[in-house]
Amino acid sequence: MATSSRRKKSEKAVQPRKEDAFLQRYNVELLKCIDDMKLKRDEVHRDILTLSEEQHKLEYDVTHLTGQLARVNESLCKKMKQQTECDELLREYEEAFNKLLYGQQTLLANVRRAVNTVAPSVILEESEAASLSSRQAPRSSRMSVSTRAETRADGRRDSRRESRTDYSHQESRAESMIQ
Template sequence: MTQQGAALQTYNNELVKCIEELCFKRDELNKQIKQEEDEKARLQHDIRILTEKLSRVNESLARRLTARAEFDRTIAETEAAYMKILESSQTLLNVLKKETGNLTKATELRNSKDH
């Protein structure tokens, strides 16, 4: 019987050792799980912060793009109107030169007839 008792004691010691080893491995795994859960929470927080920032940047960008389009439209309209003014000024200048020439000729003819 002592031999059976000794075998039982050996088995018992090995079982306790295996259970302790399993508990140690579980504790190590729990530490890793906790670290990953912390990392996950930190990443989710960062994602929320970045998503909010992205939303604000998108809104600001949309406003600026709209403002730029208004600038582009105003500039195009102003340049077109300015070109019309230049064309009209050139036409007016040409008409004025022609009329001045005609008036000068008419005046010279009258002056030469008067003398």
Template sequence: MTQQGAALQTYNNELVKCIEELCSKREQLNRQIQQEEEEKGRLQHDIRVLTEKLSRVNESLAHRLAARADFDRTIAETEAAYMKILESSQTLLSVLKQETGNLSKATDPRGCN
């Protein structure tokens, strides 16, 4: 019977050792899980912060794009009006030169016979 008792004691020791190893591995796994949960929390926080920042940048960008469109429209209208002024000035100059020529002919003593 002592031989059976010794075998039982050996089995018992091995069982205790296996259980202790399993508990140790479980604790190690638990620490890894805790670290990953903390990292997940940090990443979710970073995502929230970046999402808010992206929203603010998108809003600012939309305002700036609208302002730029207003500038483009104003510049285009001003340039078109300026071109009309230039064309009118050119026409006025041409008419003035023609009238000056006509007046010169009319006042030139050689033009009257």
């Protein structure tokens, strides 16, 4: 019995030692897991700090770029307004220039008509005076030929000869053209 009681006691003593070893091993593994978790947490924390820093940089850049974009938009609006004003002024100046050009063309045409109607009568008078004085021709020789220059559509001058017999007809025509 004594041996059996010793055995029981030694078994009881060995049993707590086995349990203590298991507990010790579990504790060591648990501590390793906790240390691994702390390392991972520290790594995640470093990532968080890095990402936070990057976020702040990006926010600063966005703020800076937003301000820059606002300035560019404002400048663009001003330039577009100036361009519109320039376009309007150019359109007005072109219209005024075209009106001026048309007025000059009309004036030139009227002056040419007046010269063509007045100048032949002056030429007739001069030629009549010359012919009367040189030849002492009768009144029937009043018929003379005058040259009138006109501008054709292609811009070249076209000379036509017309005969004028009625001096009073020329004067009335010249007066109507001038008016």
